[in-house]
Amino acid sequence: MNPRALALWSLSAVTIALATGNPVYRVVVLLCALNLLVVMRRPGTSLRGLVIALVVAAVIAMAVTTLASHTGHHVLASLPSGIPVIGGPLTFEAAAFGVATGLGIAASVLGAASLSVVLQPHELIDALPAALARTGAAVGTALNLIPGVARSAVEIRDAQRMRGWRSRRIREWPDLAVPVVLTALESSLTMAEAMEARGYGSGARTHYAEQVWRGGDLIVAVVAAVAAAVFVGLRIAGVITDWYPFPDLAWPHVEVAGVMCCVALTVPLLVWRR
Amino acid sequence: MIRSLCRLALVAPLLAMALGAFSSVAGIGLVVPLCAHAASSHRVGLVVQHGDGQVIRRCIGFDGSTISAVAVLQASGLEIGLDTYGSLGAAVCQIDHEPAGYTTCLPASGSYWVLFISHAGGAWATSTTGASSTYVGGGDDIGFRFDPLGGPDPPPPTAAGTCPAIAPATAAPSSSASGRTPAPARTTSQPARAIPSAATGSTSGVLATAPTPAGTLPRARAATAVASSAKAQINLGLLAAVTAIGGLFGLLGAQAVRRRRR
Numbered sequence: 001m002n003p004r005a006l007a008l009w010s011l012s013a014v015t016i017a018l019a020t021g022n023p024v025y026r027v028v029v030l031l032c033a034l035n036l037l038v039v040m041r042r043p044g045t046s047l048r049g050l051v052i053a054l055v056v057a058a059v060i061a062m063a064v065t066t067l068a069s070h071t072g073h074h075v076l077a078s079l080p081s082g083i084p085v086i087g088g089p090l091t092f093e094a095a096a097f098g099v100a101t102g103l104g105i106a107a108s109v110l111g112a113a114s115l116s117v118v119l120q121p122h123e124l125i126d127a128l129p130a131a132l133a134r135t136g137a138a139v140g141t142a143l144n145l146i147p148g149v150a151r152s153a154v155e156i157r158d159a160q161r162m163r164g165w166r167s168r169r170i171r172e173w174p175d176l177a178v179p180v181v182l183t184a185l186e187s188s189l190t191m192a193e194a195m196e197a198r199g200y201g202s203g204a205r206t207h208y209a210e211q212v213w214r215g216g217d218l219i220v221a222v223v224a225a226v227a228a229a230v231f232v233g234l235r236i237a238g239v240i241t242d243w244y245p246f247p248d249l250a251w252p253h254v255e256v257a258g259v260m261c262c263v264a265l266t267v268p269l270l271v272w273r274r
Numbered sequence: 275m276i277r278s279l280c281r282l283a284l285v286a287p288l289l290a291m292a293l294g295a296f297s298s299v300a301g302i303g304l305v306v307p308l309c310a311h312a313a314s315s316h317r318v319g320l321v322v323q324h325g326d327g328q329v330i331r332r333c334i335g336f337d338g339s340t341i342s343a344v345a346v347l348q349a350s351g352l353e354i355g356l357d358t359y360g361s362l363g364a365a366v367c368q369i370d371h372e373p374a375g376y377t378t379c380l381p382a383s384g385s386y387w388v389l390f391i392s393h394a395g396g397a398w399a400t401s402t403t404g405a406s407s408t409y410v411g412g413g414d415d416i417g418f419r420f421d422p423l424g425g426p427d428p429p430p431p432t433a434a435g436t437c438p439a440i441a442p443a444t445a446a447p448s449s450s451a452s453g454r455t456p457a458p459a460r461t462t463s464q465p466a467r468a469i470p471s472a473a474t475g476s477t478s479g480v481l482a483t484a485p486t487p488a489g490t491l492p493r494a495r496a497a498t499a500v501a502s503s504a505k506a507q508i509n510l511g512l513l514a515a516v517t518a519i520g521g522l523f524g525l526l527g528a529q530a531v532r533r534r535r536r
Contacts, residue, residue, distance in 0.1 A: 024515045031522035038529045073426060238342070241407045248427075250402045254511035263518045269525070 001040070001272045002217035003119050003127035009036075009220055012228035013111030013265055019235050022243040022252045023100040026107045028262035033110035035266065040118045040274050047117065054109055058102030065098030066090055071246045093245040100243065126211060133205050141195075145187060152183045216271035227264035234258060316341075316412025319392075319436030320350050324372050325385055325420040329430070333437040340409040343389060343416050347405070355379075356405075364406035372420055388427050390417035398429030 017029045067086040072093025081087045121140055128136040156179045234240040243252040314335030322330040332350040344364055347354050355368030357379035366387045367379035380386055389401040392415040401408045415433035
């Protein structure tokens with residue numbers, strides 16, 4: 001698969017998910033993205049952490065909307081009005097809007113997650129246009145150091161504990177933070193020397209393997225781009241409408257054409273094989 | 275077996291797509307010929323209830339398959355004030371000079387115009403979208419009620435009889451129920467002032483301002499057919515969505531089963 005085709009698919013999925021507040025379309029996009037991640041993810045990659053994080057984010061979004069929005073006619077419970085921001089009636093309509101918001105977050109994140117779950121980081125950097133190659137390499141390298149810093153922090157904490165260190169007070173945290181920062185700096189210098197030894201920045205960018213566009217990649221890119229364009233066009237034309245549960249909850253209006261655009265995002269499952 | 279399940283789960287969304295394409299084509303096929311036979315093939319009832327309880331009724335004729343609530347208001351001849359809210363569309367701030375003046379379209383306190391919709395003679399329901407994003411088809415009704423922000427939103431009076439069952443071959447007397455804004459009466463065949471509406475390529479105008487004696491309307495069956503067609507399209511949209519969601523869930527399940535067997 002071509003990383004640029006996948007990036008275009010990801011952009012289309014996020015565009016469709018954010019173009020409307022209709023939860024039905026968002027559910028279809030979310031399921032398309034989830035299927036793609038399950039089928040196309042890199043071997044040995046687990047989706048568990050991502051799914052848990054998304055569920056937590058969606059629940060927080062729903063809770064915040066329910067607590068902060070007091071619009072709607074069907075009252076579930078009431079908090080004392082003296083409490084700032086959250087005081088007042090908690091309505092069923094606000095909870096429903098929170099669910100739609102959470103679905104939007106989940107669909108967008110899953111759409112974008114394909115870039116990190118399906119592709120190798122070097123594939124993504126290699127797919128950047130020449131003008132962004134250096135910036136992409138710098139950002140990618142910096143992001144790649146984050147897991148390493150986290151690992152070294154855990155190792156240093158364990159080592160300090162073996163020496164009898166306990167993190168009871170904030171005043172004792174430098175015992176952990178200073179070695180972590182020094183280790184991170186040392187890792188960065190090592191990385192820089194390694195890149196320089198491999199000729200980074202000495203000339204025009206070269207490729208270990210050229211990324212080629214195959215027929216399947218073209219199909220995915222074209223179908224995803226057309227689906228997103230049609231969806232946005234229908235949204236601007238008013239054929240596809242937003243959904244608001246206020247003041248009374250009602251079923252969202254669903255257009256067949258909108259569903260078709262969302263379902264078109266399943267095309268990578270038909271043409272790509274992992 | 276698992277491969278077959280996977281293929282079946284993939285085929286389900288494709289079937290939904292094919293179904294959607296068929297329904298879209300079917301909808302166009304039903305609507306276009308009917309519109310081609312008359313200047314205004316479809317009618318929408320408009321009921322406006324002022325804060326003091328006075329009611330204005332209009333029957334709006336239009337071409338095209340749907341028309342927006344704003345276009346219906348514009349075609350009614352009533353004085354209206356609109357304000358745009360970005361991507362949310364237009365909000366109705368003022369109808370028939372009520373409120374007499376305003377600085378904010380949707381005030382934090384006070385009253386505002388609540389939009390109601392009734393599909394094919396059904397009960398009133400508050401619209402989930404703004405007036406410029408709310409579309410109705412032939413046989414539907416639109417209601418506006420000037421209502422306080424707090425408390426429930428009781429619907430306006432029923433729209434039954436707003437659109438007469440007889441073709442207004444002669445111009446109906448121009449009289450408003452409230453008498454605030456005289457509206458011009460028009461016939462279907464000779465609209466006095468055709469106002470472009472939000473519906474694509476359509477024109478609209480007031481067909482009647484008061485109920486007329488029951489009779490036979492040559493286009494009544496056509497309007498009913500169009501209303502049924504719009505209803506069927508909505509159902510097919512939901513059907514397609516449910517089919518797609520079911521198919522995608524099935525695909526996920528098939529992947530889980532295959533992974534477990536490995």
